[in-house]
Amino acid sequence: MPMAVGVIETLGFPAILAAADAMVKSAEVTIVYNDKAESGRFVVAVRGQVSEVNRSVEAGIIAGEETYGGEVITHYIVPNPPENVESVLPIHFTEKTEPFRIF
Template sequence: MPMAVGVIETLGFPSVLAAADAMVKAGEVTIVYYGQAESARLLVAVRGHIAEVKRAVEAGIAAGEQVKLGAVITYYIVPNPPKNVETILPIHFTEESEPFRMS
């Protein structure tokens, strides 16, 4: 099955935590990256099958927007990212994420 990457950027840690939690509970996805974009903006990236990533990102957006004083700034889903993008950007499975990889 084709793989995808989904990214959500939030304002504040509570929003990114709620989004990440909702994403892994809503779909068979693996968190492959978490980091600070700038200032109080944080992002989390997940990988999985396209349908699972779409479902997970939708749940993450809803959860991140429910956090008081937090906000979802932006999100994006990339179906079938090419190998050169996967190699350069931090969206690939790593040794840390591999034990949690969904199929």
């Protein structure tokens, strides 16, 4: 099954919280990474089937933008990332995220 990774970066924590919430509620995806970027920017990454990640990122963008004071700075979807990308970047399923993985 083709897997993808979708990433959203926002300005401010409330916007990333709303985006992450919308992402997992709107599609069958798993959050695999979240962290502070810099200067009040936050990042969340999800994994799942390509169609699910597309739907998830769309919902996350809307939720992040609708948050009071929230701003979605950038977003990106990578369908079928190669193994070398998965081994270097923090986008793979880990022991911590595995219980929430949707097959």
